[in-house]
Amino acid sequence: QSVLTQPPSVSGAPGQRVTISCTGSSSNIGAGHDVHWYQQLPGTAPKLLIYGNNNRPSGVPDRFSGSKSGTSASLAITGLQAEDETDYYCQSYDSNVSNWVFGGGTKLTVL
């Protein structure tokens, strides 16, 4: 059971907008710790997608955006493309467990 909670799956049609939620608590996201997002293609290592809640590393399309409010965060993907179909993970720091924690991951299906 992950410290951060994500929906197991989300789906959307090409061109649509989808959001992936990441719910935490007062010891992680609610404590002010930043949220980061990773994209993991099958058989590969996670790749940083969003850092510091809403910042994109160089090379990440602006179709990807992040937000944070209270004890939750969200990843939004607009203009869905077939290549976006993969797994996404949120990550933060938790003061209670004194460790960096991840969500359980969300599998995005492009219909």
Added chain:
Amino acid sequence: QVQLQESGPGLVKPSETLSLTCTVSGGSIKNYYWSWIRQPAGKGLECIGRIYSNGSPNYNPSLKSRVTMSVDTSKNQFSLKLTSVTAADTAVYYCARLKVGEDWFDPWGQGTLVTVSS
């Protein structure tokens, strides 16, 4: 561009010690934090801990009694040892970098599968 590469045995017997090394290329290992993260098949990610380039570690409390990390700045490498392994330790093990003052992991190594089995 910094690249990380994990290496070590892919098969470890139960109760023995898992040992992995991560080689950093394209940049210095100094003045950064270096982490180990693992992912059991079909499951989520778990941070095992991090170590600063001066050798100061921070371990996941749930694994602390079994984990040792070390750094060899002369070889631009850092290592993980996990003792008394069981089947529950079977996973893909990734190494990754953390910058000082930041708490996201980037870049990551490609990962190495370690299976615990007799």
